[in-house]
Amino acid sequence: MISFKRGSNKRTDMGYCISQRDCDFRIKAENIGPALAAIKALATDTDSMRGFSSRGGEIRERWYSWVRTEDFANAETLADAMYAWRWEIDYDPKTTDVNWIMFHGEKLGQDDIMLQAIAPFVENGSYIEMQGECGAIWRYVFQHGKMEEKEAIISWQ
Numbered sequence: 001m002i003s004f005k006r007g008s009n010k011r012t013d014m015g016y017c018i019s020q021r022d023c024d025f026r027i028k029a030e031n032i033g034p035a036l037a038a039i040k041a042l043a044t045d046t047d048s049m050r051g052f053s054s055r056g057g058e059i060r061e062r063w064y065s066w067v068r069t070e071d072f073a074n075a076e077t078l079a080d081a082m083y084a085w086r087w088e089i090d091y092d093p094k095t096t097d098v099n100w101i102m103f104h105g106e107k108l109g110q111d112d113i114m115l116q117a118i119a120p121f122v123e124n125g126s127y128i129e130m131q132g133e134c135g136a137i138w139r140y141v142f143q144h145g146k147m148e149e150k151e152a153i154i155s156w157q
Contacts, residue, residue, distance in 0.1 A: 020103040021137065022129040025089075027098035031121035032078045038117040039081040043073035048113055066109035085114045101128060108132070112149065115140050119147040 027035055042048075042064070049062040049069075063069050064085075071084035078098070082089050086105030089098045103111075115128075122142040129139045137152035 016108040017106055017133040018103070018108050018130050020128065021131050023101050023127065025098070025101040025126045025128060025142075026123040027078075027089075027118070027121055028123065029096040032096075032098065035118045035121040036075065036078040036081055038121065039072055039078070039085070039114060040075065042114065042117055043069050045113075048110070050110060064110040064113065066105060066107065067114075082114075085111060087111070087114075103128070103130070112140070112147070115147045120145040122147070 046062045048064070050065050051063040052059050053061045067085055072081045075081035075084060079089055079091075082101070083104075086103060086109070088102045088104050090100040091097065092099045105111075119142055124143050126142040127139045129137065131137050137154075139150050139152070141148050141150050
């Protein structure tokens with residue numbers, strides 16, 4: 001059995017490249033508004049923001065890694081808010097449910113914070129599978145209103 005882990009790159013190395021491998025992701029139409037509100041609420045959680053600028057030892061501005069706060073704080077649609085976080089979503093034309101998600105960024109940021117915020121509105125069993133530059137594979141799995149990150153274990157028989 002082989003377990004791929006990101007090791008020291010996990011959550012600390014802002015130069016860690018990632019890509020999406022697969023997904024099965026759904027948000028019902030009636031949960032799109034609440035999901036948008038959850039993302040917009042993150043704009044006031046400055047304690048979780050790792051990016052900042054300072055002058056004279058005083059922090060002047062804060063932001064999430066790779067994300068411009070004003071872009072998601074002022075978003076009028078869930079698609080716009082997700083795009084600000086470097087994720088694209090698509091809608092089922094018949095139901096207007098979200099039925100697909102794709103990462104369009106390049107490097108690991110604080111995406112887990114946004115995904116945890118919308119987790120209560122994501123359908124159970126949804127997942128997003130990612131791969132890091134070192135070969136690590138993981139999934140963001142949505143179950144019972146929470147998002148959990150699960151590392152891959154690959155076994156050849």
